[in-house]
Structure formats: structure tokens, C-alpha cells
Amino acid sequence: MTGLRVDNVVVRYGGAHPVTAVDGVSLTVAPGETVALLGPSGCGKSSLLGAVVGIVDVDAGQVVWDDEDVTDVEVHRRGFGLVFQDGQLFPHRSVARNISFGLEMQRLPATDKRARVLELLELVGLDGLGDRPVTDLSGGQRQRVALARSLAPQPRLLALDEPLSALDADLRGRLAIEVRDILAAAGTAALVVTHDPAEAEVMATRVLRMRDGRLA
Amino acid sequence: MHPRRHRRHLVWWAVAALPLGFLGIFFVWPLLTVLARGLWDGGFDWAGTWAVVVDPRTADALVTTAGLATLGTLGSLALGIPAAYVLYRLRWRGQVTVRAIAAVPFVLPTIVVATAFTALLGRSGPLAFLGWDQTVWAIGLAMVFYNTSVVMRIVGGSWAGLDPRRADAARTLGANRRQAWWHVTVPALAPAVASAASVVFLFCATSFGVVLVMGGTRINTLETEIWLQVNQFLDIRAAAVLSILQLVFVAGILAASAWARRRRERVLGTRTVDGTRPATRSDVKVVVPVLVALGLLLAAPLWALLSRSLKVGDGYGFDHYVALFTDPPRSVLPVSVWQATLNSLTTAVIAASVATGLGLIVASLLARRGRKAAVLDAIVMLPLGVSAVIVGLGMLLTLNRTVLGVDLRGSWWLVPMAQAVVALPLVVRTLVPPARAIDPRMRAAAGALGASPGRVWTRVEWPLLRRPFGLALGFAFAISMGEFGATSFVARPDRPTLPTAIYRLLGRPGAENLGMAFAAAVLLAALTASVMMVSERMRTTVGGDL
Numbered sequence: 001m002t003g004l005r006v007d008n009v010v011v012r013y014g015g016a017h018p019v020t021a022v023d024g025v026s027l028t029v030a031p032g033e034t035v036a037l038l039g040p041s042g043c044g045k046s047s048l049l050g051a052v053v054g055i056v057d058v059d060a061g062q063v064v065w066d067d068e069d070v071t072d073v074e075v076h077r078r079g080f081g082l083v084f085q086d087g088q089l090f091p092h093r094s095v096a097r098n099i100s101f102g103l104e105m106q107r108l109p110a111t112d113k114r115a116r117v118l119e120l121l122e123l124v125g126l127d128g129l130g131d132r133p134v135t136d137l138s139g140g141q142r143q144r145v146a147l148a149r150s151l152a153p154q155p156r157l158l159a160l161d162e163p164l165s166a167l168d169a170d171l172r173g174r175l176a177i178e179v180r181d182i183l184a185a186a187g188t189a190a191l192v193v194t195h196d197p198a199e200a201e202v203m204a205t206r207v208l209r210m211r212d213g214r215l216a
Numbered sequence: 217m218h219p220r221r222h223r224r225h226l227v228w229w230a231v232a233a234l235p236l237g238f239l240g241i242f243f244v245w246p247l248l249t250v251l252a253r254g255l256w257d258g259g260f261d262w263a264g265t266w267a268v269v270v271d272p273r274t275a276d277a278l279v280t281t282a283g284l285a286t287l288g289t290l291g292s293l294a295l296g297i298p299a300a301y302v303l304y305r306l307r308w309r310g311q312v313t314v315r316a317i318a319a320v321p322f323v324l325p326t327i328v329v330a331t332a333f334t335a336l337l338g339r340s341g342p343l344a345f346l347g348w349d350q351t352v353w354a355i356g357l358a359m360v361f362y363n364t365s366v367v368m369r370i371v372g373g374s375w376a377g378l379d380p381r382r383a384d385a386a387r388t389l390g391a392n393r394r395q396a397w398w399h400v401t402v403p404a405l406a407p408a409v410a411s412a413a414s415v416v417f418l419f420c421a422t423s424f425g426v427v428l429v430m431g432g433t434r435i436n437t438l439e440t441e442i443w444l445q446v447n448q449f450l451d452i453r454a455a456a457v458l459s460i461l462q463l464v465f466v467a468g469i470l471a472a473s474a475w476a477r478r479r480r481e482r483v484l485g486t487r488t489v490d491g492t493r494p495a496t497r498s499d500v501k502v503v504v505p506v507l508v509a510l511g512l513l514l515a516a517p518l519w520a521l522l523s524r525s526l527k528v529g530d531g532y533g534f535d536h537y538v539a540l541f542t543d544p545p546r547s548v549l550p551v552s553v554w555q556a557t558l559n560s561l562t563t564a565v566i567a568a569s570v571a572t573g574l575g576l577i578v579a580s581l582l583a584r585r586g587r588k589a590a591v592l593d594a595i596v597m598l599p600l601g602v603s604a605v606i607v608g609l610g611m612l613l614t615l616n617r618t619v620l621g622v623d624l625r626g627s628w629w630l631v632p633m634a635q636a637v638v639a640l641p642l643v644v645r646t647l648v649p650p651a652r653a654i655d656p657r658m659r660a661a662a663g664a665l666g667a668s669p670g671r672v673w674t675r676v677e678w679p680l681l682r683r684p685f686g687l688a689l690g691f692a693f694a695i696s697m698g699e700f701g702a703t704s705f706v707a708r709p710d711r712p713t714l715p716t717a718i719y720r721l722l723g724r725p726g727a728e729n730l731g732m733a734f735a736a737a738v739l740l741a742a743l744t745a746s747v748m749m750v751s752e753r754m755r756t757t758v759g760g761d762l
Contacts, residue, residue: 055660057221072220075663076671082664088657092679101675102665146661153666 002066003189004029004052004157009061011047021047023213024061029157034183034190036204038197044213045193046161052191053159054078065156076105081155081188085162087146089134095145096121096130102153120148123182140171147179151186158183158190164199176202225588232581232592235574239640242633243599246610253613254456268457273441278461281421281437284352288359288420289413295360295509296367297409302506304372306495318510319365323748324741325698326362326425327715331722331737332517333358333430335524342520350432358426361513363416370415374408378491407476414473421469422462422603425700425715429722438462439605443704446609456613459606470601521741525734536731540739544732548724549717550710553736556717557743563628563713564696567635571692574636575643576685579651580677582644593648600641607637608705628711634702639692646691650684651677683754690751694744714740 004027011022021044029035037045050056052063054075063071070078081102089098096117103113121127124144129137134145143163150158163179164172180203183190194200200207209216257264268274303315321329335341337348337357348354382404386396424439431440438458445455495503528535540553549556578596582589599607611634654677662672700715707716714736721733 050660053660053664055663074220074668075660076666076668078664079666080664082661084657084661088655088661090658090662090676090679101662101667104675105666105671149665155664159664 001031002028003031003033004191005062005064006048006052007062007064009048009051009063010059011044011051011056012059020213022051025210025213025215026061027208027215029189029191031189032187033206034180034192034204036192036194036200036207037210038194038200038207039210039216041195043210045210048210049082049159049161049191049193052157053080053082055082079153079156081150081153081158083143083146083150083158083160083163085165087142087166089142089145089149091135093134094130095126095132095134095137098134098145099130099149099152101149106153116152120152123151123185124148125178139167140175143167143175147182151182151188155188158188160190160192162194163192165194165196172196172199173202179203228581228588231577232588235578235596235640236592238570238574239595239598239637242611242615243602243607243637246607246614247602249614250456250459250606250610252456253452254460257453264453265457265460268454269461271454273436274458274461277436277438277441277458278465280352280435281439281465284355284359284427284435284437285417285420287352287356288363288423289417291356291360292363292367292416293409293413295506295513296364296412297371298502298506299364299368299510300372300375302499302503303368304376305378305492306499306503307492308495308503314507315368317514318368320745321361321514322365323694323744325700325715325744326423327429327698327700327718328521328737328741328744329358329362329517330426330429331718331733332521333361333426334722335734336517336520341524343516350430350434352435355427355430355435357513358430358517359420359423361517362423362426363419364510364513366416366419367409367412370412371405371408374405376492377489378404379489380491380493410476411473414469414476418466418469418473422466422605424603424605424704425719428704429719438465439603439701442605442609446612446705452613455609459609462603462606466601466603518741521734521737525731525738527731536728536735537739539728539732540735544729548729549712549720551712551717553714553717553721553732553739556712556736557714557739559628559711560697560714560740563632563635564693566632567639567696567699568689568692570632570636571639571643571696572647572685572689575640575647575688575692576681578640578644579647579681580673582648583651583654583677584656585652593644596644597641599637604634604638604699604701605705608634608702611702612705628708630706631703631711631713632696634706635696635699636692638699638702639695642695643688643692646688647681647684650681654680686754687751690747690754694747694751697744697747698740714743 006025006027008024008026009022010020010024012018012020023044025044025048027035037048039045047056051058054063054070054073058071061071062069065078090101093101099117099120100113103116108116117130121130124147126141126144126148129141134142137145143166147163160179164175167175176199183203192200192203194203197207255261255265299318303311303318333354334349337343337346337354339349341349348357378401383396383400386400387393391399421437422439424437424443427435427437428440428443431437436444438461442455442458442462445451445458523532525536526532526534540557543552551559578592582593611630615630658676659672662676663669667675698715699713700719703713704716704719707713712720718733718736718740721729721736
């Protein structure tokens with residue numbers, strides 16, 4: 001069990017104005033560890049996160065999990081979870097059915113699925129709200145659902161892209177602590193991208209700074 | 217190239233091959249054949265082409281096309297601009313309902329509109345004494361009936377978003393009402409008016425069914441001349457040359473229209489304000505005449521159609537409707553109108569399924585913007601710039617044979633395929649905005665939860681596109697039900713659709729046949745209008761930009 005190893009990863013975007021968003025970054029995340037990637041907007045941290053998860057193509061370098069090269073493994077086979085800034089909940093599904101999406105993809109039996117959804121609702125403090133439409137939720141509640149949805153299929157690694165930035169300052173502070181505790185309770189390795197140093201300090205066990213596509 | 221990127225590229229084009237193949241066979245190949253027939257005759261035959269171009273009939277058709285389109289456009293502007301003011305700039309109770317009613321003509325099939333105006337202005341119609349039957353005035357009026365709502369919507373949208381403080385500013389600088397109107401409001405509205413005018417001009421210049429039915433033998437536009445050359449003079453060559461002229465003509469209008477649209481966007485900018493104001497007592501003198509004019513224009517032909525469909529001898533009854541179920545004499549129609557209706561329904565179901573199926577594929581591919589998406593988008597929109605008449609002619613020329621081992625000669629399959637080609641661009645325009653409204657990161661989120669690209673589509677995209685898909689299906693069905701231009705070329709005489717059956721009935725002598733034509737037109741109008749009404753309920757907040 002060595003966890004995640006990112007090896008000299010390069011991400012370039014083509015088009016009229018080609019840019020190198022990630023310029024040879026290497027890092028590791030051990031199992032159970034939460035690493036924060038801290039940097040200003042446009043420094044390439046989200047591209048790096050996308051490359052780790054598999055939604056951004058890697059132009060050079062490797063993404064390795066437990067000595068297995070997953071660089072060319074498609075996103076849905078990689079077993080890495082992802083939480084976006086604005087949740088990206090499925091508007092046509094209830095809270096519970098959002099959380100159970102990943103479990104459906106694993107074709108889990110219905111009883112196990114129900115149990116796991118209840119367990120996660122409790123973990124993120126949304127007991128009893130399973131049948132709500134996600135459109136009725138507050139911003140903070142939505143991010144809790146997004147977190148629960150990503151944790152449900154028990155990902156090997158959870159990637160969080162500015163998970164709290166869309167929330168107001170007061171809520172952000174409280175939720176940062178909660179997210180840390182939830183991740184600790186789940187025992188999942190996590191990589192958090194943020195531009196807020198205080199948030200990084202609260203959530204992460206280790207903070208890496210990024211600038212112009214490189215680690216500082 | 218990166219191997220994963222390369223594989224995605226291949227998959228994308230493999231999926232795109234289906235709509236592209238369909239358009240290749242049923243649109244591009246027929247279109248190229250028309251072009252070739254217009255220029256080649258054994259070899260490059262410029263002299264033969266030129267002979268058709270300088271034929272007096274051609275000049276006559278060109279002049280008539282431009283003249284009628286001008287007449288229809290001016291008429292639509294004359295009524296549409298005041299209507300835009302009353303229905304969009306002002307606010308009053310019941311306005312939304314009136315807007316919806318005013319939009320009704322636009323969804324009616326051309327053959328229904330032509331039949332309704334024949335009922336109004338033709339022999340023994342309530343306004344027959346005007347002597348407008350088979351004149352440009354009658355055709356122009358039908359075009360105004362059709363296009364007033366188009367002007368209303370485009371100009372009204374612009375007018376409602378016009379900041380009233382601009383005119384106020386002019387007033388504080390010493391301009392009187394009239395000067396403020398001329399120097400501030402008119403220039404601000406001009407681009408929208410120009411844009412509406414070019415769109416309406418295009419619709420008028422390509423309105424085939426109305427001219428064919430109402431023009432009789434005397435009035436011919438480029439489109440009806442193409443039809444006559446094929447069906448009466450059996451001169452394919454001349455029809456092909458005329459088609460090229462028509463394509464050039466339409467391309468010119470489209471270029472002007474694109475130019476006007478760019479200007480409109482520049483003048484309006486991105487800022488929109490609420491420039492509407494509640495109607496006051498002093499507005500009555502504008503509101504009432506406009507509403508009366510709109511009401512008369514809308515109600516008169518439809519009322520004439522309905523009442524004449526019920527008129528039997530000196531009284532009223534359902535005889536003409538009953539006659540729709542009986543077999544008429546072979547010389548009139550080879551099958552009953554009811555059978556033609558069933559043909560139309562079957563055809564429209566197939567055409568709508570093909571068009572929306574392909575449209576859904578295209579919309580999914582266009583969801584992510586990019587260079588290859590732009591290419592596909594442009595190709596799929598091409599049929600919009602080519603008149604349905606030319607699509608029909610091209611299919612008649614190319615597909616009346618064995619293709620890939622399938623004998624298509626006289627096959628009724630050509631009818632739904634032609635209609636699907638006509639409907640596809642509108643289906644795509646209905647589905648692309650909602651497809652693009654789905655955040656790509658939502659797909660990424662589903663992928664990260666273990667959903668393969670296929671399951672992302674079935675579990676996330678499809679549920680979100682289901683309602684727009686229903687809307688597009690209804691649109692496509694209504695378009696196919698009423699489609700006349702292309703259908704009139706490829707429908708077999710012994711298997712008429714409802715519109716071609718109505719056309720046949722209108723052309724046969726006898727009050728019975730005319731009465732049946734009116735009843736059939738009412739049936740067609742009721743069918744299309746109800747389908748449109750049901751599918752409009754599917755419109756969501758992210759709905760299409762029609």
C-alpha cells in the first residue's frame with residue numbers, strides 16, 4: 001500500500017494559444033493522508049487534479065496507484081472519486097439517488113445500497129433528507145451530498161476541487177473541519193485543491209504550494 | 217496524437233458517421249445531382265444552361281419571386297411592427313394569451329393556409345367580390361398571415377429590451393416626441409427590423425405551397441416553376457437550372473440576413489433591460505386598431521375555411537367530413553382522404569423518429585464545443601438553406617433506382633426520408649441548447665463515480681434531454697405532417713399524403729371536391745395544432761432557441 005504517486009506529469013492544452021498548464025509535477029499521497037494543493041487561480045492545480053482523476057489527458061509522465069500505472073485507465077475504471085466546487089449533483093435524482101449513483105454503477109444489491117446510503121447520510125449529517133429533490137437544498141447541504149455521493153462507492157482516493165469555495169465564509173470555516181473529520185472517519189486518501197491557505201491548513205495533513213504549473 | 221485522445225476522436229467520428237451518412241445519401245448526393253444536371257448534358261453544357269436562364273419564363277419567375285417576397289415582407293412589417301409595440305413593449309392583462317394566438321399561423325402547414333385563403337377569396341368565398349383570387353394580392357396577404365408573428369417576435373423582443381431612458385435623455389436635450397422617436401428609437405430598432413425583414417423575405421421567397429395553390433396557372437415563382445417544369449413540361453434540365461438560380465437567390469438572402477443579425481447583436485450589446493411599460497388609457501387608440509387588424513387577418517381565413525367545410529348546399533352539415541372516409545372517383549383521388557391521413561401519420565411517425573433519433577446523436581456530439589463540432593453543425597444545418605422543393609427534386613433524380621441492392625423506385629420510403637431531411641435542422645436547433653446546458657463537469661462527476669461513457673449518456677444525459685426530445689419529436693411530427701414542398705415531388709400518386717391529397721382535391725372541379733378539400737384542411741390543421749400544443753408542454757426552461 002503506497003497510495004498515489006504522480007510522476008513528472010505534464011498537461012498541455014492545444015488550440016490557438018497552446019499553454020502548458022502542468023509542467024512536470026511529482027507528488028505522493030499516502031493512504032489515509034489528505035494533501036492540499038494550494039495556489040492562485042490559473043496555476044494549474046485543477047488541471048493536475050483532473051489528470052489524477054482521469055478527466056484531463058496527460059501529455060507526459062505517469063499517475064500510479066500502489067505501483068499500478070493508471071495513466072491510461074479511463075476515469076470510470078480508475079476508482080478515484082471527485083467533488084466539484086458546485087457539487088454537480090444530478091438534478092433529476094433525489095438526494096438518496098444521487099448518493100447511490102456510484103453504487104448502481106457497481107451493481108450493488110438493493111439492500112446493501114440502501115444501507116450504504118443511510119450510513120452516508122448520517123456521516124454527512126443529512127439524516128432523513130434522502131427523499132428531497134437536490135434542487136431544494138442549500139449550498140452547504142449540496143456540498144455534503146456531493147461529498148457523500150463521492151464517498152459512497154469507497155474510492156481509493158478522493159479528489160476535491162475547491163469543495164467549499166462556493167459557500168459563504170462562515171459556513172466554509174465550519175464545513176472545512178467537518179470535511180476533515182469525515183475524510184478521517186472514512187479513512188480515504190484525499191487530494192484537495194484550494195486557493196485558501198486557512199482552508200488548506202484545516203483540511204490537510206500536508207500542504208503543497210503550486211505556481212505556474214510547478215510545485216513551489 | 218495522444219492515444220486516448222486519438223481513440224475518442226475515432227469514436228466521435230464513428231458516431232457522427234450515422235447522421236453524416238444519412239445526409240450524404242438523402243441530401244448531399246441529391247443536391248449535387250441537381251447541380252450537375254443543371255450544368256452538364258453529356259458534357260459541360262453552358263449554352264443549354266444559359267438558354268434556360270434567359271428564357272422569358274425564367275425572368276418572369278424571378279421577378280414574381282422577388283416581387284411577391286417584397287410585398288409579403290412589407291405587409292408583414294406594416295402589421296408586425298405596430299403589433300410588436302402593442303404585444304411586447306406595452307404590458308396589459310391577457311397579453312400572453314394574445315401572443316400565443318398570434319403565433320398560431322406560424323405552426324399551420326402551408327397547404328392549410330393556402331386552402332384557407334382560397335376559401336376566403338376564391339369563387340363563392342365570402343370575399344370573392346374583391347376579385348383577388350389568383351392574384352399577387354391574395355398570395356401577399358397569405359404571406360402576411362404567415363409572417364406577421366415572425367416580425368412581431370423578433371422586433372418585439374428587441375423593443376421590450378430597449379432602455380426607455382434613452383428616449384428620455386433625448387427629450388431632456390430638447391427633442392420633441394417625434395424627434396426622439398426618429399433619432400433614438402428608430403435607429404435602435406432598425407437592426408431588429410432589418411433582421412426580421414430578411415428572415416421574412418426568405419420565408420416568402422421560398423413559400424412553395426401557398427404560391428402553387430393560390431397562384432393558379434398565371435403566377436409562377438422560381439419554386440413553382442421548378443415544379444411545373446418537372447410535372448407538366450417534363451423538362452428536368454430546366455428544373456435543375458432553375459434550382460441553381462434558386463440556390464443562388466437564397467444564398468444572397470442568407471448572406472444579407474447574417475449581416476443584419478451581426479449588426480443587431482452589435483447595437484444591442486449584451487445588456488438587456490426591462491423596457492416594457494403598462495398600457496394606459498391613451499394607448500387605446502393604438503392597441504385597439506392593431507388588435508382588430510390582427511384579429512381580422514387571423515380569424516377571417518380560418519373562419520372561412522371552417523364554415524365552408526361545413527357548408528352543404530344552402531345549409532350546414534358534416535357531409536364533407538363524412539366524404540373523407542369514402543373512396544372518391546379514381547380521377548379525383550386513388551384513395552380516400554382518410555387513407556391519405558393514415559399515410560401521413562405513418563410517414564410522419566417514421567420521419568419524426570428518424571429526424572429526432574439523428575438529431576439526438578448530433579446534439580450529443582455537439583454538446584462539447586470545438587472545431588469538429590462546428591463542422592458537423594454546419595453540415596447538419598445545410599438543408600435549412602436549401603428549399604424543400606430542391607430536396608424533393610434531387611431525391612426524385614437520384615433515388616428513383618436501386619441503391620445498395622435496395623430497389624427504391626417509387627418507394628414510399630423516400631417520403632419520410634425527405635421529410636426527415638427537412639425537419640432535421642429544426643430538431644437539432646431544439647436539442648443542442650439543452651444538451652449544451654449540461655455541464656461537462658456533471659459528466660465528469662458521473663464518470664468518476666464509475667459510469668462508462670455509455671452509462672453517463674443513459675443515466676445522466678438522456679434523463680435531462682428527455683423533455684426537449686419530446687418537444688423536438690412533436691415539432692418534427694408536425695413539420696412532417698404538413699410538409700408539402702419535398703413531398704409533392706417524391707410522393708407516389710397512388711399513395712398521397714394528406715397535404716398532397718388536399719392539393720389534388722383543390723385542383724379538381726366540383727363543389728364536392730372543394731368541400732372535401734376544406735374539410736381535409738381543417739383535419740390537417742387540427743392534427744398539427746394539437747401535436748404542437750402537446751409538445752409545447754415539453755418545453756423546459758433550457759428550451760430551444762427557435
